[in-house]
Amino acid sequence: MSRTLAGVLAGLLVLAAGVANAGIPDPDLSTCDLGPDLGMTTCPAGDGPAFEYITVTAKRADTTPIEGIPYNSFFFTVTGGDVTFANVDAETDANGEIRFTVVGDESIATPGVTIGAQIYTVVLNDSDDLDCKTFDLFVDVNNWLNLQDFIEFSGDYGLVVGRSDYNWSGGAIGLQDFILFSAHYGHAAP
Ligand SMILES: [Ca+2]
Ligand SMILES: [Ca+2]
Incomplete structure (x- = not known):
C-alpha cells in the first residue's frame, strides 16, 4: 500500500474512530519514547541488532489512553538516516501503548537519527533523538566489517571506550x- 493511500485510509479511520467514540x-x-535500550548499534548490512523499543502512547484530549489501535495505523518520520520499524505488539494496550523495534544501516551517521510519530493522520508534537553507533566505525568506514575493524575493536577490549560499547552498557567493552x-x-552494505 502506498504511503499516500495509507494516509487517506488512516484519515477515514480517524473519522470512523470519532463516530464510534473510540x-x-x-x-x-x-x-513516543525510547528505551529501555540507551541507543542503537547498526551493521552496514542493515540486519540489526534491533533497538528496543520505540513506545508510542495514544491518549485522548481528556488524558485517557486509547486501547486497540492497530500497529499499521502508526507512521514514523525519520531524519538522519534510513531505519526500519517492526511492530512488537499488534495494537495499543490498556495503557494506550504499542512497541516497535528499530533497525538501521550504513546510512546513519553519528550521533544518530531523530524520530517522530504519527497515529492515523495525527502528527504528534513529540520527537526523540536515537543515539547510534556502527560496528564499522573504524579506520576506513568502508561499510564492511573487516579485519581492520576487528583490530581496532580488539584495542578497545577491556577498556571504557564509547565507540566499541555496542550493547550500550555505559562504555565498558566486554564479552557481550x-x-x-x-x-x-564480514557483513557489508548491499
Ligand atoms: Ca570497515
Ligand atoms: Ca559493553
Whole structure:
C-alpha cells in the first residue's frame, strides 16, 4: 500500500474512530519514547541488532489512553538516516501503548537519527533523538566489517571506550560487545 493511500485510509479511520467514540489521539498528550535500550548499534548490512523499543502512547484530549489501535495505523518520520520499524505488539494496550523495534544501516551517521510519530493522520508534537553507533566505525568506514575493524575493536577490549560499547552498557567493552561484533563480522552494505 502506498504511503499516500495509507494516509487517506488512516484519515477515514480517524473519522470512523470519532463516530464510534473510540477516541482521536491528542497530538500533545500522545507521546513516543525510547528505551529501555540507551541507543542503537547498526551493521552496514542493515540486519540489526534491533533497538528496543520505540513506545508510542495514544491518549485522548481528556488524558485517557486509547486501547486497540492497530500497529499499521502508526507512521514514523525519520531524519538522519534510513531505519526500519517492526511492530512488537499488534495494537495499543490498556495503557494506550504499542512497541516497535528499530533497525538501521550504513546510512546513519553519528550521533544518530531523530524520530517522530504519527497515529492515523495525527502528527504528534513529540520527537526523540536515537543515539547510534556502527560496528564499522573504524579506520576506513568502508561499510564492511573487516579485519581492520576487528583490530581496532580488539584495542578497545577491556577498556571504557564509547565507540566499541555496542550493547550500550555505559562504555565498558566486554564479552557481550564481542559477541555482537562477531555476529556481524564480514557483513557489508548491499
Ligand atoms: Ca570497515
Ligand atoms: Ca559493553
